[in-house]
Amino acid sequence: MIRVLLADDQALVRSGLRMLIDSADDMETVGEADNGRDAVAMVRTRRVDVVLMDIRMPVMDGTEATRQITALGGETKVLVLTTFDLDEYVFAAIRGGASGFLLKDAHPDELLGAIRAVADGDAVVAPSATRRLLDRFAPLLPRTTAGPDQRLDVLTDREREVLQEVARGANNAEISERLYMAEGTVKTHIGRLLSKLGARDRVGLVLIAHECGLLDG
Template identity: 65%
Template sequence: MTLSLFLVDDQRLVRAGLRMMIESQDDLTVVGEAGDGREAVTKLRGLTADVVLMDVRMPVMDGVEATRRLTRLGHPARVLILTTFDLDEYVFAALRAGAAGFMLKDARQEELLAAVRGVAAGGSVVAPSATRRLIAHFADRLPGGPAATDERLALITPREAEVLDAIATGATNTEIAARLHLAEGTVKTHVGNLLAKLRCRDRVALVLFAFETGLATPDRR
């Protein structure tokens, strides 16, 4: 099965590099590209793609608004944000807008390709160190402070809360199993229960829920 990708970046050279990398893979193909968010939304209205590689900082319409509009349109493509991190103050908002995750632009080729395939398969990309640093950096800017009274908190068990806290650090199921002395299959069950109970789309949404409700506390090192 060949996965289709759509590239969104205002720099032609970046798009060209991504296209070259992607089309070197037998199971990946580029079906279109755009130089800003508005152009991307317009083109994707009539185009099917499995994954959208979306830059954040762009003219006309940034990646956050483009992601939000694609989500509202119900477009089936999964959005993977590409960011330089150090300067981007929009990534947190992009995740909340419906992005499946984010990768740093200086990620190794194998990491980016693995992320693309994982996102296309319905997973999410929550880079362990970068995600925690990102959320720690922006947690204080969330409007209204922690939503500690969220009614969904009453639905989860103490063990599920431990699993959720581990997810918020970016830990994989294997790492969570080792940390909490559980079978990996049990961790998968807990993750599935959390997704259902909290009405979260994926692990990214679980991470955001954990920080917004105060279940997880940003590392402020």
């Protein structure tokens, strides 16, 4: 059973999310918080697999709450729910350790699938959202100025190709089709990328690719 904590300052939003989550056979809502501070406190005192985290909340915003939750070093994952007028906050939350983000207008089945994926250790970044978010923030990312980033030197040509597709927002099925390889092989390459680059998850791979200028030109 996937244990989900809801962190949102709007009671109506929390109520709708609770109804959706509790209707699924494999997950349950184990708490609600209307600010980031209370969300962190709940994660400290109970077992939570996934936090659905709003960003703009009183007392402590979702960005700082995400940072504190991931800093605890436990198994709790954070999935950010947002709208695009809050892009800058989402970017900070992802850099703080969030396992991904979805838009609040996502289809219910998409949200449930995202919760399952994050609980299973994957990251959720909708391809269209990835492109829009990183197109906006790529210029703000730290970038090596003295030639190519040496972090990529450990990668094979094939691994670089897979990393490029991940950074463009492609899912495993799309990578499989574009690079003419089985999905199982794609998963193997992504596992190697995570290990070689020291990334926490797929979101980390996207950020590293952009930090290294892999998509430049």
